[in-house]
Amino acid sequence: MDVQIAPPPQELRVASIPVIQVRDVTKKFGSADPIIKNLSFEVEPGQIFCLLGPSGSGKSTIVRMLIGIYKATSGEIKVLGANPYHYTNHTRGRFGYMPQQFVLYPELSVLDNIKLVSSIYQMKLLKRAPKIKEALEFVNLWDVRTRIAAKLSGGMQRRLNLATTLVHQPELIFMDEPTAGIDPVLRARFWEHFKELSKQGHTIFVTTQYVTEADYCDKVAILNEGQLLAFGTPDEVRHEVIGGEIVNLSLEEITHPVLSLLRQLPGILKYEIITSQSLRLTVDNSAEATKDIITSFQEHNFSIVSIEPYRPDFEEVFVKLLKNNERIIKE
């Protein structure tokens, strides 16, 4: 099933000016096929915006267009109200960028690295110390501030990258696959950091290929081969992809009368027999459907072993989305 790109919620657009506006953007390198195809989305202030897609889908290219390293072949991009190809130093100071790899100096200590970056962001020599401490404490690196970066673990190096991105307290933070290649425990900690930053009012634009991370975000854009396949809150995307919500129903026995009853109930879009005693129902609204099923089954004296809403994980959603997309392309 094809999923339409959901527009940003009306109330958010009215309430505030989007931090990032991308309209009909296409990016080509030379005469090759476009890497990004007719992309449009908006990011609202204070959101965690996740650009989700497999490796090579064009996530880093989009980030590089947003930070002004690449120029869109066509379309329009506005970040903090400015054109990325004509950023002023003032605008550059309002956002931070965390590259995919560790790009700081391995021979310098944690503190020296963050000091160097803070001087790039024109932080005053005498006033930057508290902010540096704050950033390092935020990522739990203050205690190892004198350690040489080369001697940090991979996870610590990522956190140092994050601290240097945050040190000048940017409004908008771009992070290109910050959790790539690190263990799940550390990834979860990173997302805690991002949530905390979001609470503090920062807007976060993050790319990832871990689909399960979508649930941490306020908005998700799913990208494949340079095309936006889905856009919205994680639940909106899930709903669009699955075609509704899921309810798992367990019975003593699945009979024709039961199936006939389910077909007659409003709000049940389809059902799928999982085992001889269990069914997966796709419904418009899981709460209402559950209530209707219980009532109808009682009226017809059908017994229910269990009924519960099921929230498929995003991995399942993502796979389904890609399959849908492949089918559409084939058709």
Place this chain on the structure above:
Amino acid sequence: MTLLALTISFIRKELLGTLRQPSLMLTILVGPFVILALFGLGYKAKSSYPTILVVPDWPQLSTNKADYKEVIKDTFELVRISKNLDEARNALKTGEASIVIDVKENALDEIYAGRNAIFPVYYRNLNPVDSSYIEFSLYVYGTEFNKTVVQQGFEAAKPKPGATQKLDESVNLLDNSMKNGDMVGARTQVSVLRALVVVSAQQLDQLYLPGRSNNQTTQQKLLVKQLLDVVVKSGADQAKADLENTQKRLDALETGFNQNDLNSPAQRTQLESIRSSVRSNNEKLNRLNSIPSGVMVEPVLLKAQNQIASTVNYINFYSPAVIILLLQHIAITLAALSNVRDSQLGTIEIFRVGPVGPVQLLTAKLISFMLLILLMGCLLVALIITILGVPAINLEQNLWAILAVLAATIYASIGLGFLVAGLSRTESQAVQLSMVLMLATIFFSGFLVPITQFIEPVQYVSYFIPTAFGASELQNLLLDGQVFRLEKFIILLGVGTVYLLIGLFLYRRQYKVK
């Protein structure tokens, strides 16, 4: 303010990066000293080549090398004497000897046939400097050999002291004959005296005197103000006049004898005049005889006096140049690797995204590298003065000039480093380019071969090499206390600025939106 903060950050980065690598510190600071000290202790300033002397197979010629130690010495270390040329030449191939000198048995025949006697010298050496040195040394030794032969000839050609004694004896005998009334004896002595005067006059005419020549060459003219001076200064003219006077007095004496006047007062006066002339003549001849034949063979020596204000030696000369060469190399590699490494690490992305432009970044890097390398340069200069004893003439007056030379050299070298970075994609490329520049510096900066030994167009290459200016200026300032040459300083600053601008242009390409 941003530039200051950035500069301080880069100074910290480079300083801490260096301090955290003790081996690098050792290489940079101690390395040059170990090299210079070893050079100073080990360099003997002249080469010594194992030499075989091949002599004719004559019974009177010994094959004991001790007998030839006065002939073959210093540059040529006599290893043995041989009478077989083929065997000696084979020793060149085996490496036993570097030089074979073949003394030909027909040398004297050649000389008397009106030709130069040629002693072939065989050597086997790939090094052009060594080859030139060997050939120059052979020329010197050939000249020395000939001088010895000519000196012996001069010694043999000197007027014999016996002639003057005979003149004296004969005058005394004449005196006795006149006093004793012995007319026959007196006439005999007059004849003897006449013969001796003729012989002495002939010897005077044949005597070689420096500057005495009818066809005066430039060399003769440099020695003699006018021709007369030669005979006046040498005394040969007076000697000749004395002989002529003696001849006249003898004539007068003989006229008196013919008139039977043997010992009148007038005749005595003639005799005393003869005695006086003979004495005077003898003095002149003795004076000419007393000139050593060595002086006659080598009448003029050029005595060199270097007018620089310190002692010339290899350590003094090369230490400032080595420091400058080292500073140039460090500045080029540091600046080049810094930029290339930023690209390879990806740090350039942080710089690109941040509110700092390429001009600010390169300026901060330039200032930080300059300060660090200048500090290193000052330390190295202080160390060569204090530890290696390199002179520092007028140090107090020239301190600022020395700093300016170091700063200008480092400035231009950093510019060159940024240019190298712009042309390199990887660190190994940057290192290779730096090494090529090092090689060009060694050849074309005057470090190894004086710039004046190149043809004029190639000499201009040196203007593009910071070491060419830095090394010669630091040597002039430290070793001779010379005045700082502002025009060369300005040229170097200009060249450095051109390098920086090209480096900046290439660096900015990385900032271009793709």
